Amino acid sequence: MEVGTSHNVVTKKKPSSKLKNTWKEMKKHKVAYLFLLPKLLFFAIFMLVPIVWAFVLSFLDYGIFEIKWVGLAHYFTAFQSEIFKASLWNTFLYTIVTVPAFIITALVIATLISPLGKVSQTFFRSAFYLPTVTSMVIIAMVWRWMYNYRYGLFNYIIGWFGFEPVNWLGASDTALPSLMIMSILIPPGSGIIIYLAAMNNISPTLYEAAKIDGANAFQRWYKITIPLLTQTTLYLVILSTIGSFQVFTQIIMMTGGGPGYSTETIVHVIYKTAFRDFNFGLASAQSVILFFIIMVFAIFQFKIFRDKN
Amino acid sequence: MISKKFLFLSLILVFTVLISVACSSGNSSTEPKEPTDPPTETGEAWKEWKGEITIWDGPRWRDAAENQYHWLEAKAAEFEDLYPGVKVKIVQTPWAEMGDSLSVAIAGRAWPDIAPVDISGSAVSINHIESGVIEAIDPFFTAEELADFYPNALAEYEYNGKHYGVPNSMSVHVMLLNLDIFEEKGVEPPANGKWTYDEFVKKMEALTGDGVYGFSTYILDGYYEAWPFLLMDGGYPLNEDLTEYAFDSPEAISGLQKLVDLKTKYNVAPFEMGGPDVGQTWQEWGNAERRSLAVTPWATWAIAAAQGDNFKTNFMVAEYPSGKLGESVSIGGVGGWVMFAQQDDNKKRMTAEFVKHISSTDEQFVMSQNYGTFPARISTADLDPFADNPEMARAQEITEQAVMLPRHPEWARIDEAIQRELQLALNGEKTAEQALSDARRVVESILK
Numbered sequence: 001m002e003v004g005t006s007h008n009v010v011t012k013k014k015p016s017s018k019l020k021n022t023w024k025e026m027k028k029h030k031v032a033y034l035f036l037l038p039k040l041l042f043f044a045i046f047m048l049v050p051i052v053w054a055f056v057l058s059f060l061d062y063g064i065f066e067i068k069w070v071g072l073a074h075y076f077t078a079f080q081s082e083i084f085k086a087s088l089w090n091t092f093l094y095t096i097v098t099v100p101a102f103i104i105t106a107l108v109i110a111t112l113i114s115p116l117g118k119v120s121q122t123f124f125r126s127a128f129y130l131p132t133v134t135s136m137v138i139i140a141m142v143w144r145w146m147y148n149y150r151y152g153l154f155n156y157i158i159g160w161f162g163f164e165p166v167n168w169l170g171a172s173d174t175a176l177p178s179l180m181i182m183s184i185l186i187p188p189g190s191g192i193i194i195y196l197a198a199m200n201n202i203s204p205t206l207y208e209a210a211k212i213d214g215a216n217a218f219q220r221w222y223k224i225t226i227p228l229l230t231q232t233t234l235y236l237v238i239l240s241t242i243g244s245f246q247v248f249t250q251i252i253m254m255t256g257g258g259p260g261y262s263t264e265t266i267v268h269v270i271y272k273t274a275f276r277d278f279n280f281g282l283a284s285a286q287s288v289i290l291f292f293i294i295m296v297f298a299i300f301q302f303k304i305f306r307d308k309n
Numbered sequence: 310m311i312s313k314k315f316l317f318l319s320l321i322l323v324f325t326v327l328i329s330v331a332c333s334s335g336n337s338s339t340e341p342k343e344p345t346d347p348p349t350e351t352g353e354a355w356k357e358w359k360g361e362i363t364i365w366d367g368p369r370w371r372d373a374a375e376n377q378y379h380w381l382e383a384k385a386a387e388f389e390d391l392y393p394g395v396k397v398k399i400v401q402t403p404w405a406e407m408g409d410s411l412s413v414a415i416a417g418r419a420w421p422d423i424a425p426v427d428i429s430g431s432a433v434s435i436n437h438i439e440s441g442v443i444e445a446i447d448p449f450f451t452a453e454e455l456a457d458f459y460p461n462a463l464a465e466y467e468y469n470g471k472h473y474g475v476p477n478s479m480s481v482h483v484m485l486l487n488l489d490i491f492e493e494k495g496v497e498p499p500a501n502g503k504w505t506y507d508e509f510v511k512k513m514e515a516l517t518g519d520g521v522y523g524f525s526t527y528i529l530d531g532y533y534e535a536w537p538f539l540l541m542d543g544g545y546p547l548n549e550d551l552t553e554y555a556f557d558s559p560e561a562i563s564g565l566q567k568l569v570d571l572k573t574k575y576n577v578a579p580f581e582m583g584g585p586d587v588g589q590t591w592q593e594w595g596n597a598e599r600r601s602l603a604v605t606p607w608a609t610w611a612i613a614a615a616q617g618d619n620f621k622t623n624f625m626v627a628e629y630p631s632g633k634l635g636e637s638v639s640i641g642g643v644g645g646w647v648m649f650a651q652q653d654d655n656k657k658r659m660t661a662e663f664v665k666h667i668s669s670t671d672e673q674f675v676m677s678q679n680y681g682t683f684p685a686r687i688s689t690a691d692l693d694p695f696a697d698n699p700e701m702a703r704a705q706e707i708t709e710q711a712v713m714l715p716r717h718p719e720w721a722r723i724d725e726a727i728q729r730e731l732q733l734a735l736n737g738e739k740t741a742e743q744a745l746s747d748a749r750r751v752v753e754s755i756l757k
Contacts, residue, residue, distance in 0.1 A: 063440055064415060064416070064418065064437070064440045064441075064442055065440055065441055066440070082750075082751070083751070144586070148581075148586075148589070149579075149580050149581040149584075150579060150580070150581065165580075167580060167581070167736070169584070170580075170581055170583070170584045170736060171736055171738065172733065172736070172738055255585065256529060256530060256585050257729075258585060258728075258729055258732045259583075259584075259729070259732040259733055259736055259738070260729050260730070260732060260733045260738070261729060272725075274416070275409060275412040275413065275416065276412070276721050276722075277719075277721065277722060278412070278415070278416065278436060278437075280416065
């Protein structure tokens, strides 16, 4: 409800007037929109159209030469598939373990780096960011060696303490946790960089005032830093949730989804459905399901963090 | 509030557009549904055709300049001299990427004119033949020419009475024995490369110890090195007309149990046997510095690799051990050149001519000698390409024991369902019987 400008009575603004205002605003800033146009076009062509096309495809039986309308059949098939259900569960587990670990590790490391001088900060930023720019294929190959039953680093180390070697990637009950451990132990470079930037923007006067009031270091971190990083945390949580739901390279490089279906993930199933089985309709339906899952998670996370804010 | 309504209206608009686009696509067909018909008679006009033929190929044997595409480049140059105006474009594609690249190209309807394809693989399958992506080669070969191919090789490319590829090579899985380890352990290799399962176990036990294992292999979708064990007592994945799952038969269970026993009962295989690490298995057998495996099964390309400089190994070829069937069983494959759907009849004829050019008797001879494959042409085999290569000659004898995998359109999915259960059986997480029975549920849902 808004106050109308004419007749000084309370009226509801019509959608058309809102559109008009938007159009007016756009006209006012037309130069800015002109500069944005190439990017918007790229976004429309390479993001919006494929997303819309994926929605459309999910209702079609898309053969190489023949296209047939099948309605919701692919969605029913997806939810009836035991393999798809297993992949949903595995991906969910992977996400709820790795995302908090990513956020906490990034926050703690950024907190430890942030009081350092400029040169030291730059050094640690580079050191922690380096693995982020390394290809996941290379990282996966190195970790595959570390998990090797006979020659791997981990079994070598636990051997010192008299433990039996573990079949890290080869057994159903340890394969997914091994992939989670790998994701957790890879330094969260992007998270650290973003947290550091946000921490450096917090006014030092807040900390000084808290100090005068007798707050210790942990209290200052817990009561000032963390609340003021809420927006950054929200951003990182959403980004890392999306990343975790889309886990793929590690799977294809290290386990192929096995043993059994213990490390099967949604994107790996989508990939096989599309490019091995050539069932693009079903693969699109699976992608749409993934899209909605991520969307629900994002809305949920937005709500939690907004309330906290 | 207004912005929410605006958003809502926009969403309705988007979905209306989507649904109308989807409905308008219903039952539409942009291209022929059936495999394309043989070309119309073009007379000699095809010889005048000018343009580009695109062929994909993977790296083959090296020349002095380390070029692994030299053979095809030479063939392309020859062909261009024969038909001025024709350009052959070679797209170098690593073998590991060939399947995925072809899949993506087919999905995008941007396929090459020719590609090397094992029709039993997942990149190109019967589904593609049915949807008209692959051209039949029959119109370009006389009955006499087709009769020069081994019938089992030709049969792999046959569908509904037509042939959808020119067989270029045959391969088979064999046991490779590292003779240095046999010698170190004082174990006699099997006479003539033949052994029963019990004899095999005894030799593996004698070879195992001091960081060395007698035997190992891996389990992975699309890899069949372990499968001859499952077939040795008479098992087979599907029934004859490919309508029912048959791998939970007592014969198949007994075969799988024999493979599992090597690890769990006789302790002649390392703990990681049954995992997916192909590279490690090869390194442990063929790399002199990491040698810790006496025997592993491989497809025949490995013979050429073990004879090459990088992994020069003192080895011999042996059969898979025989089981209740009384004779050894192996799994074979057929590689060949496939021609993809063409619009222009003259180009199609010219492309077929190039396929014939690179799969002639002489070229298959060159391939056999240098690339570790068996010829698919009888006339090439008659030239005895392995006269001075006893290991390849021995492997060629094993081709007679080769069983082909079921040619089911959904084989890739069926294969995955079975292989995943085999992994669990070899891990000790399921019994052989449980694993092969559990695969039934998934396979049956695929066969429906």
